[in-house]
Amino acid sequence: MKSIEKMGFEEATPIQAQTIPLALEGSDIIGQAQTGTGKTAAFGIPLMEKIDIKADHVQGIVIAPTRELAIQVSEELFKLGYGKRARVLAVYGGQDIDRQIRALKKKPHIIVGTPGRLIDHINRKNIRLGEVSTVVLDEADEMLNMGFIEDIESILSNVPEERQTLLFSATMPDPIRKIAEKFMRDPKLVKVKAKEMTVSSIEQYYLELREGEKFDTLARLLDIQTPELAIVFGRTKRRVDELSSALNIRGYMAEGIHGDLSQAKRLSVLKKFKEGSIDVLVATDVAARGLDISGVTHVYNFDIPQDPESYVHRIGRTGRAGKKGMAVTFVTPRERGQLNAVENTTKKRMIKMKAPTLSEALEGQQKAVTDKIISTVEQEDLSLYTSTADELLQKYSASDLVASVLKLLTKEPDSTPVKLTEEAPMPMRRDRNRSSSSSNRQRNGRSTSPQGRKDYGNKRSRSTGQRRERTSK
Numbered sequence: 094m095k096s097i098e099k100m101g102f103e104e105a106t107p108i109q110a111q112t113i114p115l116a117l118e119g120s121d122i123i124g125q126a127q128t129g130t131g132k133t134a135a136f137g138i139p140l141m142e143k144i145d146i147k148a149d150h151v152q153g154i155v156i157a158p159t160r161e162l163a164i165q166v167s168e169e170l171f172k173l174g175y176g177k178r179a180r181v182l183a184v185y186g187g188q189d190i191d192r193q194i195r196a197l198k199k200k201p202h203i204i205v206g207t208p209g210r211l212i213d214h215i216n217r218k219n220i221r222l223g224e225v226s227t228v229v230l231d232e233a234d235e236m237l238n239m240g241f242i243e244d245i246e247s248i249l250s251n252v253p254e255e256r257q258t259l260l261f262s263a264t265m266p267d268p269i270r271k272i273a274e275k276f277m278r279d280p281k282l283v284k285v286k287a288k289e290m291t292v293s294s295i296e297q298y299y300l301e302l303r304e305g306e307k308f309d310t311l312a313r314l315l316d317i318q319t320p321e322l323a324i325v326f327g328r329t330k331r332r333v334d335e336l337s338s339a340l341n342i343r344g345y346m347a348e349g350i351h352g353d354l355s356q357a358k359r360l361s362v363l364k365k366f367k368e369g370s371i372d373v374l375v376a377t378d379v380a381a382r383g384l385d386i387s388g389v390t391h392v393y394n395f396d397i398p399q400d401p402e403s404y405v406h407r408i409g410r411t412g413r414a415g416k417k418g419m420a421v422t423f424v425t426p427r428e429r430g431q432l433n434a435v436e437n438t439t440k441k442r443m444i445k446m447k448a449p450t451l452s453e454a455l456e457g458q459q460k461a462v463t464d465k466i467i468s469t470v471e472q473e474d475l476s477l478y479t480s481t482a483d484e485l486l487q488k489y490s491a492s493d494l495v496a497s498v499l500k501l502l503t504k505e506p507d508s509t510p511v512k513l514t515e516e517a518p519m520p521m522r523r524d525r526n527r528s529s530s531s532s533n534r535q536r537n538g539r540s541t542s543p544q545g546r547k548d549y550g551n552k553r554s555r556s557t558g559q560r561r562e563r564t565s566k
């Protein structure tokens with residue numbers, strides 16, 4: 094309770110209220126609740142409560158699909174276990190394995206990891222799971238999706254059957270839930286009732302346009318909507334690279350994140366984004382799940398996501414913990430079907446938005462500058478500037494002077510040409526069952542294959558056909 098208070102939580106969110114008591118009784122749980130509603134603490138609190146601080150073995154493991162999420166979850170668990178002095182360690186690919194081995198020697202009570210790196214440590218006998226009593230799969234549907242399932246099975250085969258298994262996600266398609274139940278004992282399904290799968294505090298818009306119109310439209314939207322922090326999702330790594338350079342050329346502070354970057358780079362980009370030294374993060378789906386970054390006010394789906402679940406998670410990076418957010422999805426004429434599929438799943442209609450014009454973009458930027466000027470007039474000490482201002486006012490009209498200040502400060506819509514390679518529209522994923530047939534894996538070399546293996550940058554061994562993070566330093 095001391096730790097929870099320190100974190101500033103005053104009351105339990107619905108998913109926490111419904112799952113914590115059940116989890117404390119020892120039940121297996123599949124917990125489904127909207128994005129940003131506190132699922133981490135919903136599993137984190139009971140997990141921490143069960144830890145015997147005096148025992149020196151690993152008692153709980155949490156598996157997460159991406160490295161950044163594993164780190165974030167370990168940080169939240171660390172905070173929850175602070176009063177108890179619980180030891181929590183994150184292990185993930187792309188980080189020096191020897192460093193992790195040294196950390197493992199300090200006997201963590203809880204390990205949070207990505208599947209591939211966990212398996213590496215298990216195989217090298219750096220991690221023993223023989224006394225683990227709780228296993229959590231965060232983003233469970235993703236973890237049990239094709240591509241991760243073998244890894245998860247392999248990890249679970251090292252954990253005693255007498256364990257508690259907790260699965261959490263904002264989405265849980267039926268076929269995946271069925272797979273999940275095989276790993277669990279009499280699981281209780283806790284689904285926080287909501288009319289829609291997405292959070293109501295996120296305004297959802299879509300915009301119909303041609304591929305070639307997307308970039309200028311994005312730039313104008315950024316000018317008009319002036320997000321505090323924005324995430325722009327693109328379909329492929331190349332797309333993300335090209336988009337972030339194009340945004341920089343047009344004067345936006347943007348950087349990209351995707352699985353081909355070094356882990357150090359991925360972390361530094363994310364850090365800059367959290368600190369606000371860049372305000373647009375361009376990302377593949379590697380950033381779609383679980384990341385909790387305060388200040389993200391806008392999500393732009395530059396390319397429509399390949400499946401409805403991805404949409405739910407992507408837009409869920411905004412509108413978290415009761416805050417407001419806005420999501421805008423670009424739809425090319427051939428992608429109407431995907432738009433419908435998304436709406437059918439989320440049970441929510443997106444509002445159609447018109448492409449903004451150049452003059453609206455200019456207006457948006459002027460308004461942002463005007464707001465700044467007004468707050469400066471009202472709140473700042475201007476004494477060092479008034480004499481120069483008075484001199485200027487003797488020579489020029491007040492209106493001309495203010496207009497030139499506005500012009501100087503306003504970022505005028507820029508139409509410097511930029512290069513973006515056309516991306517073919519994403520074919521709809523037909524096989525919603527996602528059975529384990531391998532024929533479709535990694536088809537056409539895209540970072541997001543139509544079958545659902547996503548670009549998480551986890552280099553996986555080709556020879557075995559398994560998708561596993563490679564041990565790399």
Ligand SMILES: Nc1ncnc2c1ncn2[C@@H]1O[C@H](COP(=O)(O)OP(=O)(O)OP(=O)(O)O)[C@@H](O)[C@H]1O
Nearest residue numbers: 102104105106128129130131132133263383385414
């Ligand atoms: N009881 C609470 N009171 C206030 N804030 C909370 C509470 N529980 C969690 N939070 C905060 O809400 C935010 C979202 O929580 P969290 O990341 O666990 O959401 P989530 O449900 O896992 O979302 P996602 O589906 O995107 O992974 C975090 O910043 C977290 O610290």
Ligand SMILES: [Mg+2]
Nearest residue numbers: 132133231383
């Ligand atoms: Mg989460």
